[in-house]
Amino acid sequence: MTSSTSHQGRDTVFKILFQACATLFIMAFTLQSTRSLNDGRTIPALGFGVYQVEPGDKAVQAILWALEIWVTTKLWDDSHGYTNAISAFEFSLEKLGLDYVDLYLIHSPYPGKKLRTESWKALEELHRKGLVKSIGVSNYGIHHLKELLSICTIKPVVNQIEVTPYLTREDLVAFCNGQNIRVEAYSPLTMGQKLKDPTLVSIARKHGKQPAQILIRWSLQRGFIPLPKSVHKERIIANADVFGWEISAEDMDALTGLNEDFVTEWDPTTCS
Ligand SMILES: NC(=O)c1ccc[n+]([C@@H]2O[C@H](COP(=O)([O-])OP(=O)(O)OC[C@H]3O[C@@H](n4cnc5c(N)ncnc54)[C@H](OP(=O)(O)O)[C@@H]3O)[C@@H](O)[C@H]2O)c1
Numbered sequence: 001m002t003s004s005t006s007h008q009g010r011d012t013v014f015k016i017l018f019q020a021c022a023t024l025f026i027m028a029f030t031l032q033s034t035r036s037l038n039d040g041r042t043i044p045a046l047g048f049g050v051y052q053v054e055p056g057d058k059a060v061q062a063i064l065w066a067l068e069i070w071v072t073t074k075l076w077d078d079s080h081g082y083t084n085a086i087s088a089f090e091f092s093l094e095k096l097g098l099d100y101v102d103l104y105l106i107h108s109p110y111p112g113k114k115l116r117t118e119s120w121k122a123l124e125e126l127h128r129k130g131l132v133k134s135i136g137v138s139n140y141g142i143h144h145l146k147e148l149l150s151i152c153t154i155k156p157v158v159n160q161i162e163v164t165p166y167l168t169r170e171d172l173v174a175f176c177n178g179q180n181i182r183v184e185a186y187s188p189l190t191m192g193q194k195l196k197d198p199t200l201v202s203i204a205r206k207h208g209k210q211p212a213q214i215l216i217r218w219s220l221q222r223g224f225i226p227l228p229k230s231v232h233k234e235r236i237i238a239n240a241d242v243f244g245w246e247i248s249a250e251d252m253d254a255l256t257g258l259n260e261d262f263v264t265e266w267d268p269t270t271c272s
Helices: 003-028 057-066 082-096 113-128 142-151 170-178 198-207 211-221 233-240 249-256
Strands: 034-036 042-044 072-075 101-106 132-138 158-162 182-186
Touching: 072 082, 082 101, 082 113, 101 113, 101 158, 113 132, 113 142, 132 142, 132 182, 142 170, 158 170, 170 182, 198 211, 198 249, 211 233, 211 249
Parallel strands: 072 101, 101 132, 132 158, 158 182
Antiparallel strands: 034 042
């Protein structure tokens, strides 16, 4: 065997090994996949949203279709402060009919530094009592996270923020990653507003997938925990069919390049 043919042989072996590893990686990522949290627990890699679903049969049916439950609930902006936060949580727990919730979040930093700091102390107390297994925040910008990290005794495990190819928030995401705070991606389908975007539609066609599936898969491949919402059975099933295939690096870049700082509803990450 000449040197060049032995190189070719080695290259072929490397290629086969690389493809086998890549395939194993893709196959290993399933609906049951989890992400580790900085408090030692794990969270499902894909969430399920129920925002703006009216309470009632439709909501119950959607949840039943999606079942396998991890319960996250939030402290609303009008219930901040130490005592209020404890009472609001107790009220939520009673309404949910549960002994504990998996994840309790501060919904937004809007109530201001003093109140959100007191509220965090309440969340830490609820955590210590075992009433919430993990605690985190939502809609926090970098300055809010720095403020929280300077006073907390328990670190937030997640920051739930709006993040899509149209709103990539690179700095905030990098900060969260650097602090080992998971990013949960809300409104990952842009509330339906970008599902007809020509670049997205063309990438979806290329993969034989729906635009919504591409957005969810993009989020997963970026390392986020996307929370797509639907009340339709066929969409719930399609939105969960995002494993066992992947978006190529080139198409991931094309999607990420769509950033236009597009906010669907509100953006508390910039408030003081
Ligand atoms: N922390 C926060 O401030 C915050 C804010 C907003 C949302 N969230 C969380 O994020 C979750 C999801 O966000 P979201 O409800 O705002 O928006 P979203 O998940 O981006 O989009 C939901 C919309 O997309 C449609 N849809 C779902 N699957 C689809 C599919 N396969 N094809 C076409 N359309 C599809 C839904 O319609 P149908 O339901 O009719 O199928 C609905 O109109 C919420 O439920 C909530 O948990 C958090």
